[in-house]
Amino acid sequence: MTLEEKNILIQDLHNRLFYGVVLSCCDMVGEVLTSITKEGLINNDYDLEEVKPFLFPLSSMTDEQKEELNEKFNVQILGNNIYISYHSQGYWDTDLDVSLQDWLWLINWCYKNHFDINKLIEKGLAIDASGLNIYGK
Secondary structure: OOHHHHHHHHHHHHHHHHHOOEEEEOOEEEEEOOOEOOOOEEOOOEEHHHEEEEEEOHHHOOHHHHHHHHOOOEEEEEOOEEEEEEEEOOEEEOOOOOOHHHHHHHHHHHHHOOEOOOOOOOOOOOEEOOOOOOOOO
C-alpha cells in the first residue's frame, strides 16, 4: 500500500467513523469501525493494511436511495459518478453553483449509506458489499 493510498484510506475511514462501516480485518468479517488513529491503527487492534471496509459502488444505488437524493437534488448516476442539478425557482438548473453545505450534505449522505465515493474498491482498498447483505441490504 502506497503512502497516498494509506492517506486516502485513513481519511475515508475517519469520515465514516460515525456511520457503522463494517470491516474485514485479517480476513475476519464483521468488525465495526469504532476508532482510527492518524497513523492508521484501527479499533486499537489492527494495522491499516489488515483492514478493508465493505462499501457499495455508486452504480448499486437503489431506487429508494435515488428517490431520497432526488428530493434534494436532481441526480444522475453514471457508473461511479454522481451528477447533480440544483433546484432553483421551480426548475432544475445545471448552470447554478451548488452551495458548499449542499455538497457536504451529499458527501455525508454517501458516507452514511456506505457508498464508495473515493473509488477504494477499484484501488483494492475496499470490498464491494453488493449482494453480501453486510448492512441488511
